[in-house]
Amino acid sequence: MKTKLNIITAVVLIFLINFYYRSFTFYYSTIDWDELTYFIMGKSILDGFLPYRDYWDLKPLGIYLVHAFTLLFFDYSILTMRVSAYVFSSILAVILFISNYRKRFKESLLISFVFLYSFVYYSSGLASNTEIYFLLFEAISFYLLFVNEKVNVTQKSIAFFVLGIAFIIKYIIVFDVILFFLAALVFSFIDERIKKSGSVFEVFKKIFYEYALYVFVFLSPILITITVYLHLGSFDSYWNSILAVGKNHVRISTIYEKLEFIFYLKYFYLFSFFFVGYHFYTTKRFKLERGAAVAFVWFLTSSLGAAWTGFLYEHYLLAVLFPILLFISFVVFDFDKTFGKRIVIRAILLLCIVGVFIFSIRKRNHIAKTLNSIPDEGLFMADAIRKITKEQVSGQGYFFVASGSHAPYVILDQLPPVKYIQPNNYLEKTFAVNFAISGEKVISDIIKKKVNIVTWCNSKSIHEILTQKKGESEFSQEFVLALQTYLRNYRFESVQIQRDVRCTLYYKRG
Template structure:
């Protein structure tokens, strides 16, 4: 048994830490590698990628390339493409590193209070995160979750001289996505509660705690000062006006609770965690990390549902606290029913359960390309086979992952096509139709991608009120006059090439 589980896994030191990190990396690579060649698992990741690469090319976010997300995610992709180049592979490699870091912090958080299942919890997190389609993408949740786990570690368990890293990590999480405020506030309130005796003995110490917590605002202040100093203030304020006025949808609290039934695996985990918390509460011996994870799940749920939209990736941050909390059920079972079993045997049993689950999840990831065809890549290959260079390309409607394959920044300021072709989105986002028309006319794209409606086959009367009528009439007339249809494998995504391009 010692050969299977070296003593270095259970003793302190850099060798042990490095070995655990390596194990997590190998599992993450095993699970996620089949998705590395997929162009756009989620359209948001392509938006961030294009803005990050555009920034490297001198096109500033908010002004030259626009979306409504906070600046932190653009900084992340600015760094990714600056270090690894402008490619889909760079995104996939970065997401692998980030989820491994999150798993490693989970292990750090559990290694003292639930040592037997700490590694298994890290493995469980990697498996669950890869099970969800959006868990494979480079979305905001994946990155801010890593910063949050780092912040939790330094706030509740870090050495005193490094504790300032906690609010800084929370601050970076906040500028990636603002709904992290729910989690951060919850962590701070719990931290105050755990230090209540100090506060009661010395009420003036509250000022020191407040100053410490306020460090979290520094990343936002610094980034905002930079935004205004380079003349992006108006565009920056425009995005925040949209974000806080037009974006949220009104739903009841019961509807939010009911949204969990859409994700049954997560709902089961939440139920297990809550039941486990009640068990330990009944025993009057609640470990600190179990209490943290309980509150974290509640705040993560509030963050996931605050907009009223129940997208899968909104719920992904709940995986970390639910995995941490659920792991204590196994500790409870072991200590109460199998106390004589050695730690190594229990770990072996846990791994024998997790390994086939990991194989199942990997097979599910492999099926990704079959269930969700890589439309952008297929179209790109078809164009490449014609030995023509259609750049600049323009996505009027459909997958904008094709920009990444052609190594091109969009010609238009608004990145996501769904924001200007859908009437409700165009209205909510204050889309300037004339600006988009002008960009198309000036740049004369060699390829226009237009999904959901074939302008050569469908009459203009086919457009209903859900479309941005003014802009779509322009597309209809412009494409019919200047372009020819290029047949691809996908009947619902239509490619139009500039007249004469194929004859060159």
């Protein structure tokens, strides 16, 4: 009874604390542009469109399906997108708590709060990024494979199936997948040898057939996806999207840049190595339990995945936070062996809890103040589109986001008039070149759709971009030139948005 009450208490506290951390973001339209893209792609699926054929983005299908599933039950709004991230991150913290609860209640709750605080500290963790979603499925898989003391074939099958779901949310976790398979395989072999269930050959044969099943179960989500695309006659669209990301979506970064990026988590590394060193010193045994050993290697493989593509975005580091905190907790919560039962140690633990809350409140309030001081570009542009549609445009306003936040697509419940949802894909030279996106084709599509409103939010105007030297510009001048020609030939008028001087709205009268 006490155990159930403790778990219920912990779950309630985790959801309340995470609500406090995230509540100020619930209606803000733009924290990270990627999250908007995933959400819009989810909406397109429910509207009967096929990802990669009708609408395109460079992420795997899984993240779009997660949002499509959410939209089956909730409305298409910024709030739904934020609540989705809130729920998934809260459940993730609950799994972290349960993974450690077998040893300590207060300590397990503390590590979950530290985890939620780290999502605030690395502020892109407040967005609905893929890391929150695939981490949840990875965490479930880890728990079933390496935390449960007795794991049967059914549990392992579930573990590898949810790992397969994590994989179709983001392919870069392939290094984690290899680790989970190898670790589970080695532990299975050791357990069978301990039970003396047969010769080495017989044990190997038994495990081979068992893990052939797990490989099939792991691959089933992607096999189902392939089957659907083959049935719809669009497998080429799906396969080419995978090849495009694998072959083209890379950025040249030096080893030093990647290491510098990874060591942005320096405090987590510092504490982990300190606790491990102290643990070995006090226990006099240089051996980790299975869960701790796998968690340690997991944070190494997730670090490798975070830096692999060379695009060193902060939210990639979120994937490293869960395994490293899991590792720290597994080692530190061997509490009596490592620290003993001295009162001074308990006092230090209490100070740590107080310290986490003080720093988290300060950080949360600082980010809230900062966010509120930044113009909500997506909301302003949506308001401007409503106003210009009512006053200057006859009929329904059909708009195209040429530059800036594509949040208006969500706020005004419209899908983009072009195949490419995120403006960066056709505006930024890196993306346009990597994915061979034709700016002229993009403009051709908006002409066919009879767009009558175009939004532009950028620190540089269209004219300024076109006057830059071609080799020095970070923008696709081919797209910008095609856009300028289109706006001129179709006689668009312009109005500057007073609430954000970087934003201009172009419209056709009548």
